[in-house]
């Protein structure tokens with residue numbers, strides 16, 4: 210037996226040692242699911258499986274890199290190099306590049322990020338002369354995104370009377386047309402958006418059996434982490450690829466499913482055993498991450514959810530300190546408390562900043578934390594804010610690079626055709642767009658053929674357009690010989706971008722120049738790094754692909770010792786010794802927008818479960834008495850989730866302790882904490898529960914709800930049916946009150962026939978119709 214196998218407990222070892230066949234590991238947080246995947250890959254390689262034949266899909270590219278590093282430690286770096294690991298988007302973007310011509314795309318297709326997509330949609334809405342207050346581009350974008358993730362193509366959309374009617378009822382009868390135009394424009398620009406990367410992969414695998422066969426043979430072993438948050442489109446890809454060999458291993462935790470709002474479908478876990486023959490189910494029960502207090506508190510929370518699989522999570526770790534709860538007056542106080550507490554813990558326990566994380570429900574909450582950390586000189590890093598690659602000056606440089614690679618890229622062209630200013634006005638650009646739509650060509654092609662089109666553009670403008678075109682063409686020539694770094698540097702200088710910022714002279718302008726330098730450094734590192742890799746040439750196209758798919762979490766270099774600030778959604782899968790969960794208030798967490806149905810509230814509760822289970826040693830929960838929201842100071846109530854934790858696991862920080870964290874700046878507008886306003890719970894007595902493995906007897910009792918055998922009750926999907934059923938009275942945002950007549954279909958297709966008091970009988974897809982149970 211290889212020695213690393215000894216680093217697994219018996220339950221973890223079983224799925225690692227089972228070489229072939231479909232298997233699913235459903236287990237609670239911190240029980241070693243990700244470790245099982247990592248070791249399983251190493252072991253497969255020991256058994257002689259070629260790295261080329263293994264595909265593993267992770268939630269972030271950072272997670273993939275970490276796994277690869279661990280595997281490289283075990284099997285050796287050269288072996289690990291050939292593993293295909295990454296997010297769905299990054300892996301399938303690579304495959305689509307190889308196969309692009311089959312779908313009519315150029316292999317150098319651009320990947321539109323969310324901002325590109327939204328800008329294009331806004332421009333289509335404008336071109337169609339629609340009211341932008343009714344057709345809000347962000348809403349239209351997310352609607353189109355959810356269609357794509359459910360594999361509802363434009364054609365399927367128009368064939369689906371229900372969807373068409375729903376959009377018409379929502380006063381957006383032309384949504385389908387926007388969708389159609391958007392798809393055409395992306396195609397014409399040689400661009401795929403994020404959702405296309407999955408949608409087009411499905412199309413590729415469906416339409417071309419020989420391509421499917423090729424990748425089925427290639428990826429003989431497939432592994433998926435965080436399977437509970439896969440959407441329908443991802444599910445279909447995994448299923449198609451694993452269909453031949455059926456060597457598929459998925460791991461997940463239904464209690465950590467937190468992306469339903471983006472189309473994640475928990476049924477993918479629940480139906481897994483129906484999709485394959487002889488599925489082996491494994492469960493892991495021992496948590497290695499957190500103290501016993503944290504594990505048990507987390508269990509007590511998730512217990513409140515009705516919709517869940519029975520699971521046991523216990524730990525042999527120490528009880529640890531109780532979860533500390535603190536109530537503050539304002540978010541400013543909250544920030545100061547957290548900063549002071551980090552400061553003190555750091556001193557007292559001799560810790561680095563990297564041992565701390567501050568988690569919040571919404572990005573807006575980071576500001577108060579940042580202010581306080583800055584005042585204390587505590588280095589921090591915000592994840593998931595405006596990422597480096599989304600800064601204006603960076604996007605400008607990237608837009609040039611994109612256009613050089615793919616001159617059809619409409620969004621890139623529109624961005625820089627007149628930046629830095631070169632006398633090409635918006636009216637001219639509008640004329641070009643109209644012509645491009647008319648001739649079904651890209652804007653760049655229209656510029657190339659200006660002589661043959663009567664565009665009513667004066668000769669001065671014409672010359673300027675030709676100069677622009679020639680500049681891009683000359684960069685294309687450079688690109689044939691120079692590497693990505695040299696090209697990017699040439700672009701920054703010759704386009705006048707850098708001069709423009711230098712002229713500016715303000716501190717912001719200087720910071721922008723520094724950012725561009727940072728980008729160039731990044732490109733240089735990339736070029737150097739890629740030269741070492743066998744399957745890569747270090748080309749500009751590859752760099753741009755990496756950039757388009759980089760999430761902010763991915764840019765972590767890992768070696769900087771800073772406090773991590775991020776939303777709970779981003780924290781999934783991560784762990785930190787000290788975790789502060791801030792803003793534990795009603796309407797904020799649970800979110801005010803998620804309290805309409807039980808299922809929404811349960812998703813918020815799972816989110817809280819995820820947050821708490823990130824902590825290894827100590828968790829803090831804070832809330833305020835009043836908070837600025839939408840520009841107004843509003844009274845805040847403590848989150849129901851605090852109440853839901855069993856009292857024996859928490860302790861309120863006393864006023865004396867709070868007083869210690871008094872504001873650092875004397876003239877602070879909020880002054881010191883007003884002690885008289887602190888309502889205190891009585892200190893809680895009683896010792897924490899035993900910190901050892903439960904006896905077999907206890908475990909049997911815990912398991913008694915479960916059917917016999919080594920199986921969780923995953924084939925029972927009825928528990929996920931919510932409260933809906935024939936006879937249930939519901940309310941719909943547009944149709945008003947009604948009674949459900951029947952429910953049919955499963956998963957994404959579940960629909961209800963409802964008799965509305967004022968609207969008659971309607972068939973609604975449950976995943977789109979937000980029904981409130983009355």
Ligand code: ATP
Pocket residue numbers: 216217218221236237238239240241242243244245462465496497498781782783784822
């Ligand atoms: P999550 O649900 O949050 O994704 P997980 O189930 O993937 O958690 P891991 O991240 O794999 O859990 O493991 C949690 C922690 O416990 C990690 O630090 C891991 O190294 C450690 N761990 C897992 N198994 C063992 C083991 N058998 N012995 C010692 N440490 C372990």
Ligand code: MG
Pocket residue numbers: 242243244782
């Ligand atoms: Mg994990």
